[in-house]
Amino acid sequence: MTPTSAQIGLLQHTLGISERHREPHRNHFVAGPGHHDMPDLEQLEAAGLMVRGYRPAFLPESSIVFYTTEAGRALAITSLPEPRKRTRYEEYLDADGCAGDSFGEFLCGIRLPEFETRWHRDYGTWKEHYQYRMFRRDGYGREVQGDWAPTKKEAKASYKAALKARRQAMHTTAWSPA
Numbered sequence: 001m002t003p004t005s006a007q008i009g010l011l012q013h014t015l016g017i018s019e020r021h022r023e024p025h026r027n028h029f030v031a032g033p034g035h036h037d038m039p040d041l042e043q044l045e046a047a048g049l050m051v052r053g054y055r056p057a058f059l060p061e062s063s064i065v066f067y068t069t070e071a072g073r074a075l076a077i078t079s080l081p082e083p084r085k086r087t088r089y090e091e092y093l094d095a096d097g098c099a100g101d102s103f104g105e106f107l108c109g110i111r112l113p114e115f116e117t118r119w120h121r122d123y124g125t126w127k128e129h130y131q132y133r134m135f136r137r138d139g140y141g142r143e144v145q146g147d148w149a150p151t152k153k154e155a156k157a158s159y160k161a162a163l164k165a166r167r168q169a170m171h172t173t174a175w176s177p178a
Contacts, residue, residue: 001047003075007040011049011076014068019081024073029066030059041066049075111136111143113159115152134159 003011015024029050031038044050049072055065068076092106104112113136120131132155135145144166146158 001043003044003047003049004040007044007049008076008079010037010040010044011068011072012080014050014066015073015076017076017080019083022077022080022083024077027067027073028053030063031066032060032062032064044072048072111138115155118148120148131155136163 010029012018014027014029016026017024029037029041031041035041041050045052045066048069050066050068053065053067055061055063059065088107089103092103095106102112113134116133116135118131118133119128121128129150131148131150132152133146133148134152134155135142136159137143144159144162146155146160146162149155149158
């Protein structure tokens with residue numbers, strides 16, 4: 001019998017292993033008559049990959065406890081997929097308190113773009129309104145900033161244009177012939 005991927009998944013679940021957690025930390029699966037996994041568990045038992053075993057007294061008498069055999073354990077472990085590379089967000093979630101107050105701060109540090117707001121009076125029309133500007137700090141001051149704009153969306157667009165211009169200027173000066 002060749003176990004299906006669902007049956008291998010049952011073996012892995014019984015052991016408490018996954019792509020990220022490769023060390024088994026348990027070895028039991030509780031089921032009973034009518035349980036949706038019972039046909040697969042019985043096939044694994046017939047194949048010698050699981051056995052029925054001790055049922056603790058706190059479980060109902062109709063419960064059946066399955067345990068993996070050494071062959072089932074080996075199959076479950078060797079069938080684990082290679083661990084995928086951790087995402088930056090997963091690294092942020094596991095980082096200590098020095099990672100910053102937000103995911104953006106974790107990614108950018110002090111270079112996280114910020115908005116500033118000012119109250120502005122247009123002397124041509126005498127209308128007053130807020131204006132917004134987006135900027136990014138380096139260690140000493142402002143590294144790049146956009147223009148003042150009437151909305152945050154426009155301020156962000158201006159900031160992105162300034163950032164692009166700065167990158168192009170740095171690229172041309174860094175590679176220009178002397």
